[in-house]
Amino acid sequence: MELTDNKDLFQNIFNAASNGIGVMRPLYNKKKVVEDFTLLLFNDYSFKWIGDVDYKGKLFSEIFPSVKENGILEKFIETAQTGNTANFEEWYSIKDINYCFRFTAVIQSDVLVVTAKDVTEKKQSELTLSDALAAAEKQKRLYDSIINNTPDLVYVFDLDYRFTYANKALLTMWGKSAEDSIGYGLRENGYEEWHALMHEREIDKVVATKKSIRGTVSFPHAELGRRVYDYIFAPVINDDGEVEAIAGTTRDITEIKQAEEKLQIGESRLRSMIDQTPAPTLILKGDDLVIEQINKHMLQMIGRGEEIIGMPLIDVLPELEGQYVWTQVQNVYNKGIPFNQSEVYVPHNRTGEIRDYYYNLAYRPLIEDGQITGMIQVAVEVTEQVLARKKLEESESRFRALVNASSDVVYSMNADWTVMRSLDGGSFNAGNNIVNWLEKYITPNNQEKVLELIAQSVEDKSIFELEHKVPNPDGSFRWAFSRAVPILDQNGDIIEWFGASNDVTSEKEVQEVIRESEEKFRQLADLVPQIIWTSEPDGFVDYYNKRWYEYTCFEENQTGDQSWIPLLHPDDVPFVVGNWYKSIESGNSYQLEFRLKNGKTGEYRWFLSKAVPITDKNGVISKWFGTCTDIHEQKSITEKLEILVDERTKELQRSNADLQQFAHVASHDLKEPVRKIKTFTSRLEDHLQDGLDATSAKYMDRIHVAADRMFNMIDGVLAYSKINAYLQKPTLVDLNDVLKSIETDLEVSLQKSDGKIIYHDLPIVEGALVLLYQLFYNLINNSIKFAKEGTPPKITISSEIIEDKALIKVEDNGIGFDSVQDEKIFETFTRLNPKDRYEGTGLGLSLCKKIAERHEGNITASGTAGNGATFSITLPLKQTQKDI
Template identity: 25%
Template sequence: MKQDPNSLTDSEKRYRALVIATSDVMYTMSADWQVMYQLHGGDFLSDTGEPMVDWMDKYIHPKDRERVQSAIAHAIRTKTMFQLEHQVVLPDGSLGWTYSRAVPILDEHGEITQWFGAANDVTNRKRTEDALRIAKEAAEQQKRLYETITSNTPDLIYVFDLDYRFTYANDALLTMWGKTWDNAIGKNLLENGYEPWHAEMHEREIDKVVATRQPIRGEVSFPHATLGRRVYDYIFSPVVNELDKVVAIAGTTRDITDIRLAERTLTESEARFRTMAEGTNIYISMGDETGNAIYFNQAWSRLTGRSMSELIGFDWVEMLHPDDRENYLAVYNEAFKARVPFHTGFRVLAAEGDYRWLLTDGSVRRYNDGSFAGFIGAAVDITELKQDEQRKNDFISMVSHELKTPLTSALAYVQVSKKRTEEAGDAVSAGMLDRTEKQLTKMARMINGFLNVSRLESGKIQIDCRRFDLAGLMKETEDETLASVSTHRLLFASVSQIWVNADREKIGQVIQNLISNAVKYSQPNSTIRVSADVVDGKVQISVSDEGIGISQQDLPRLFERFYRVKDAETRHIAGFGIGLYLCSEIVKQHGGRIRVESTVGEGSTFYFTLPVV
């Protein structure tokens, strides 16, 4: 129950007046602290003239409410003064600090009737204390940081006074001397084991730094206590006071023995490389991490009639045959982006004015940290091989052309004979003629393949592009394949209408060739899946099998002419390695791209793309 102020004794009135005069805040609380009767906050807290029960939510910061409640409970339980320093919410919503005290008013039975309290604003003091604490923690952290750096770095860190005496040396330097702090600090260079010439040199340098107020840098060799003679790089810097006067010299020394040895090794390695590169007929070149050419050996100079400086300064790609330039740049740029080796061929203009065929391999160079440093190119002259190959192609073309006419006639005779034997009821002869027809058909396809290769390389193969619905071609291919292939499960995905501008017959040949390969290189009764979808604005046709798969080393060369995978599982499979080459060239001439994904033992998926109309 609240005590009537008029019933206060004179001493209580004087006490209250003293509290009001010496405190920023005065308040009264119920015996259980549930109700605040009044609070005079002055300029610190907002006043309240009416009893309130939510005083803690209004005045006490949430972080300190538990502490305040605990202190109140203790004061009530012991009937002693409540006193606590805690945070409060100021009238503007900001946070402040107060030191609060409250005494219990007891009745004649010794029971608490109410509490009379006073509080002072200690915000500025707390903020000052916090700022000092933070500054002290920062200073201690900075000190620990510096001590950690100087103690754990392999560099030698030290300070001289102006009489050449060491006033500081880190652990690395003490270890190098084989000394302790106590028997090294305060000693000069000679006393710490420096040879006379070495000590005199540093004393002259210290004098120069003091006189010029500029750092000085040098390199010196001297013995380490356990590692023997080492090479060191050092810097002396002036230390100035607030009057801008040099009061000490700070020094940092780094062991660069390994760097100097590496530089010497690198120089020797470069010399060996240049000796080998200049003494060979292989065309050696080098590019940097930006793609610029930085080196050509003498073989290149002999071939092109240009010096190395001319080759570097000249855009050497302009010397490539116009028909090869685009392909080379595409191969190189793809390898450059992926940071992987590349393999390609091209013709380059020789000093005599003719073009020479080169086969080149680009190997990735890397810096010591493993980062990409460019390519080293090694090329060999394959002009004679190319000429032999052309002669071989011409011969194959001629023979294929000469064989085609009699083979076509023979096939016609067999077909007529088969029909007559079937009509005559001679099943045995009809079966033999049927097998003969299949073999002649296979031979005809093979000869046509060779002729197509010859026409392709001579530029005589024609691509007759017309607009057609790919869904129709896929349906025809499905019907033909299901009628001729009974050894495998063929699943053709449903294809919606997709219009393309392409050579319908040749695109059909590509799809049939990929399906034929899937049949050849997968086990009977396994599944072959064929689909066509629009992906990123292009139609993508895929043929997937569950066959033997292709190794990663064979994948890059799979679409080369006459290239065949050579392993135990493919040795018995017939072929000349021209099917995928023809597929690749037909797709390229349509502006598309062909690729393969494969895992050995799990199967392969061939993809090729065509532009969508």
């Protein structure tokens, strides 16, 4: 029967179906290939999706245009051509809503019957379930990744204290696998008894209280050694509210603990640094700006004691309220704006009344965790400098008078250095004429280089300094040191230069003499068998004599730490280097024995190394002078000791003789150029006779004074070096007789200064007469030399016997010295006063100290600036040594 014979029956069957059903007839092209379908019939359920449309006789792809894109049409065509039933699911969009259908296509006679079941909800459920399973699996992977890659230890206990879980970090710490660990207790996993008992008690407590507990413990890690851990035990509670397991996490806090310790050390160092800084400094904390820390310099400046620590700054200095400086303090704390300003005017109460002060101030906020918690203040008082500058500004005429009285050339220069105007009457004076500085004062072959230096100073707006030759009309030249300062306008542009030039010809000549003397020193040093070396104040070795290069086989002029440390025996390196830099830090003399590698043989030999600091007139170390003496034979085996000691003694005697000869030759060679300076200066004076003007005569006098001072210095050095050269037998010395001889020798000085020496009943002591004479002569001569202007010197010498020693005091009424210099004055070449007012070499008191120590005694000094000085000498009445 034809499908369409009974349409009513057929339509009723269609409409009763719970799925969409459609009947389509294949549409063939000329090649008998199905291209599309003609729609014949749809049941009522189908209209749920296609709507009320006139579909009969129309093409399938026309009513459902998307079937070509999603492959539905292609699969229906395949069924029509092959007769194979199609059964598939596909998504289809109807009115912008996506539906998923399960299609069944069957070819029946010459028509295609298609059943479409809506499986959208089922498909969405499946997708949702699939997504949920994927998300859960991803979450599990994420959880496993986090737990097993975290450095923290993660684990779970059951109620019998057995591990039911342990992450990778914990297994690594144990050095075990999960199979060997899970299901076992604390002890089986390597915990010590005390450790296991402690955790079992804590697990019991968590079960009983249902609350977490936290603790810190130290125990060994399988790879990292002993570590410190912070741990938490938390209850795992089931639906019935009972604890079914205990979860734990443990974190390695070893580095945190170490960091906390370092932080505490850092804070301690910070406090120490603030206490020791020379600038007045304080730290304020909190909204009330309470003084948390303050150094002694700030306390002295404020005029208060440590009782102010813990008080708000405004309570300590209430007069600051409303002042400019207090506003800046608040800006720093409230806004975090740093404050730097010089010469800030701050009236406040330091001495019991409000006075005007000026300070250079620097304020910085203290920031912790991004928040301002306080501030640090540094204040340097510059009141005296400001007042002095103001006075200077108010006395321009006196300044010009001072400039005109100067022996230097003082001048002003236009911005590009083409025009120079002299401001004074110096030796290079151009008079009232305007000149070109470069052409007049720079030799032609140096002008290009000087132009480059000037251009650089102009670009940088920096001070110009230059030591240069000045041509003379006769073709000769002089040396000058020129210094020019740029003067800026309010926009920071250079408007002119202010400069001065000083004739340094005589200084250059003296420098040349000194250079020649240094060269002779190096030549003489190369003759000494010991290694001789010098270093900078920071310990950098900058000179060796030839003996060093002969021993080490180094190339000459190879200096510095890398030239000697690698040659030390490895066992000696820490000890030697540590002690050497400790001496550099403390300024104390250095003496050590160590082994040095011979560059030729490769053997290590023992050396005795000594070094002493050389200080300037202010006591600051300017150089280290050292020697290294080969003492290898002294370190040989016991049976050869006496022979080696005898040989070394002779060698040292020869060395001492060489050193004495070196000192003698050095002093002679150093005197020779000084003699020539004095000789040729005298000849020049005789040659010129009355042709010398006042300035030239003054320069001649300066040369004489400098040469005499150098002569005295050389004699002083020689005397100081020779004091240990000869030993003397002790004899009984009456100090009263010594003082009488000194009075006679200083008769002229005493009469000239109207000075007096008062002494009586001085003791008789054993000692070397010549040395004791020199000791008291130097002290009394110093008292006369350092007398106060207009006050006759008065020297009082008293004594008392304490047990078996004599205490002699030498007191004067001279200029005295600051008490902080008590120890420094005995150092070699130390001068506390300017050499242009008080003659001397700086060796006298160091000689006194050496003489006292050779007599098994000592000498100390005390004084007050402007109120005289007292020297206390302690000498034994009887010597225990055979030779002095």
